[in-house]
Amino acid sequence: ELKVEQNPLFLSxxxxxxxxxxxxxxxxxxxxxxxxxDPGKSLESLFVLLSNGAVKQEGxxxxxxxxxxxxxxxxxxxxxxxxxxxxxxxxxxxxxNKLVFGAGTILRVKS
Amino acid sequence: DAGVIxxxxxxxxxxxxxxxxxxxPISGHNSLFWYRQTMMRGLELLIYFNNNVPIDDSxxxxxxxxxxxxxxxxxxxxxxxxEPRDSAVYFCASSWTSANEQFFGPGTRLTVL
Numbered sequence: 001e002l003k004v005e006q007n008p009l010f011l012s013x014x015x016x017x018x019x020x021x022x023x024x025x026x027x028x029x030x031x032x033x034x035x036x037x038d039p040g041k042s043l044e045s046l047f048v049l050l051s052n053g054a055v056k057q058e059g060x061x062x063x064x065x066x067x068x069x070x071x072x073x074x075x076x077x078x079x080x081x082x083x084x085x086x087x088x089x090x091x092x093x094x095x096x097n098k099l100v101f102g103a104g105t106i107l108r109v110k111s
Numbered sequence: 112d113a114g115v116i117x118x119x120x121x122x123x124x125x126x127x128x129x130x131x132x133x134x135x136p137i138s139g140h141n142s143l144f145w146y147r148q149t150m151m152r153g154l155e156l157l158i159y160f161n162n163n164v165p166i167d168d169s170x171x172x173x174x175x176x177x178x179x180x181x182x183x184x185x186x187x188x189x190x191x192x193x194e195p196r197d198s199a200v201y202f203c204a205s206s207w208t209s210a211n212e213q214f215f216g217p218g219t220r221l222t223v224l
Contacts, residue, residue: 031211042202043154043215088154092211098167099144099213101154 002027002093006102014110016078021105023072023089031092032072033099034063036085043088047074079109113137115216117203123222129191132219135184136205144213145178145188146202154202160186161208193223 003026013019023032031050035043047056049065049072056063060083062075072089086106090099116135124130136143144159158168160180168178175194180186190197200220204213 033212035215042217043204045212045214048212098156098159100156103153 002029002091002100004089004091004100004102006087006089006105008105009103010106010108012108012110013076013079015080018078019076021074021076021087021107023074023091023102025070025072025091025093025100027093028067028070029091029093030065030067032065033090033092034072034074035088035090037088037104038085046087076107079107081109081111083107084109115203115205115214117201117216117219119219120217121220121222123224124193125224126194127192128223129189130193130197130221130223132188132201132203132221134186134188134203134216136186136203137214138184140205140207140214141183142206142208142213143180143186144204144206145186146204146215147199148202148218149199157188190221193221195223197221198223 005024007022034047036046037043047063052067054065060077065072086104088101088104090101092099118133141162145157146154147157148154157170158178159166163180176190178188200218202218203216206213
């Protein structure tokens with residue numbers, strides 16, 4: 001059974017700082033997704049990573065995928081308050097559309 | 112562009128009542144997913160459909176839950192009878208099979224008293 005682990009589960013950081021959220025998964029996959037969820041809202045797709053070594057960047061967020069290490073990272077550069085949200089990674093182990101989600105990382109950026 | 116549409120957005124009901132949640136996927140998408148989100152269990156996949164056919168319902172908690180997709184533009188998730196432990200936010204999502212990126216609806220917040 002595929003397990004997806006995120007860490008940290010809670011991250012409080014100051015504006016302007018950098019940090020990385022990690023997503024480890026237990027079985028082979030080359031498809032990984034990052035989503036953002038604001039409190040009381042739905043999930044918004046951030047990044048789709050479809051191959052080993054894939055790197056995607058949008059604003060202050062950059063996501064990468066290492067399929068050999070079964071690891072994806074979401075790097076935050078010079079955090080701003082608007083980035084406060086919960087971030088989920090999700091893995092598709094068999095290209096069958098059945099995503100398994102991590103528990104989520106709650107990010108709070110303090111002014 | 113209309114995204115995934117869910118109704119109702121909020122539902123409050125009493126234990127034992129039947130609850131029906133509705134979802135309209137994005138036009139052209141051929142995969143549809145029902146998720147449940149709670150603080151204790153996080154985001155769980157309940158069931159998903161490809162081309163209106165249920166593919167995997169292993170996440171459906173028990174026989175009280177059922178889902179249908181009578182056509183490409185409509186799906187329902189029914190709970191009968193409902194119980195307080197069914198209280199959660201239920202999300203519907205859809206995708207093109209090949210791209211696999213799932214787009215989520217706004218969710219239905221269900222409270223069973």
